[in-house]
Amino acid sequence: MPSNASVRLRPLERDDLSFVHQMDNNASVMRYWFEEPYEAFVELADLYDKHIHDQSERRFIIEHEDAKVGLVELVEIDHIHRRAEFQIIIDPAHQGKGYASTAAKLAMDYGFSVLNLYKLYLIVDKENPKAIHIYSKLGFEVEGELIDEFFVNGEYRTVLRMCIFQPQYMAKFRPRQQGGNPRGQ
Numbered sequence: 001m002p003s004n005a006s007v008r009l010r011p012l013e014r015d016d017l018s019f020v021h022q023m024d025n026n027a028s029v030m031r032y033w034f035e036e037p038y039e040a041f042v043e044l045a046d047l048y049d050k051h052i053h054d055q056s057e058r059r060f061i062i063e064h065e066d067a068k069v070g071l072v073e074l075v076e077i078d079h080i081h082r083r084a085e086f087q088i089i090i091d092p093a094h095q096g097k098g099y100a101s102t103a104a105k106l107a108m109d110y111g112f113s114v115l116n117l118y119k120l121y122l123i124v125d126k127e128n129p130k131a132i133h134i135y136s137k138l139g140f141e142v143e144g145e146l147i148d149e150f151f152v153n154g155e156y157r158t159v160l161r162m163c164i165f166q167p168q169y170m171a172k173f174r175p176r177q178q179g180g181n182p183r184g185q
Contacts, residue, residue, distance in 0.1 A: 010061055017041070020071055023070075062099060072106075073085075082119065083118060084120055086122045088107070105138065108120060119166070120164055122161070126160055143163045145161075146158065146161060
């Protein structure tokens with residue numbers, strides 16, 4: 001599984017559902033996923049069982065030194081058009097420590113290098129400048145604005161759709177070495 005020094009991604013397992021349930025029931029976290037908080041654990045377990053073999057989703061637990069710090073997902077994977085939606089949640093107790101950027105790069109690398117996707121896209125609240133800054137640093141660019149797209153906490157939220165393409169990602173984070181034989185001979 002993808003890793004970078006002390007941060008690694010591993011597949012979501014049934015034993016992780018209590019950690020995910022805790023984040024799903026945090027209204028401040030879920031407002032940025034535009035989903036209703038307070039999901040029952042049995043609903044989450046049923047969802048897990050329903051999608052465990054679904055080839056259109058990849059869900060990973062983000063770990064730092066064996067501690068769970070978040071969740072990153074590639075969902076709506078379309079193998080014909082080679083695209084997927086990128087989603088990430090960092091547990092509030094672990095935010096601001098660089099885990100989002102590191103885990104995002106690992107997930108992006110998996111999407112582009114292992115799944116051979118051409119495009120990753122995401123939806124972010126226009127009023128979430130920290131997330132927009134992180135995504136921009138990772139190479140995501142604004143693709144469009146969806147006005148009053150989600151209803152959260154009694155008001156409509158405008159969101160940005162951002163994307164990055166495989167060639168741009170590879171050029172930014174996996175540049176080819178100049179000169180010499182590509183096989184290293």
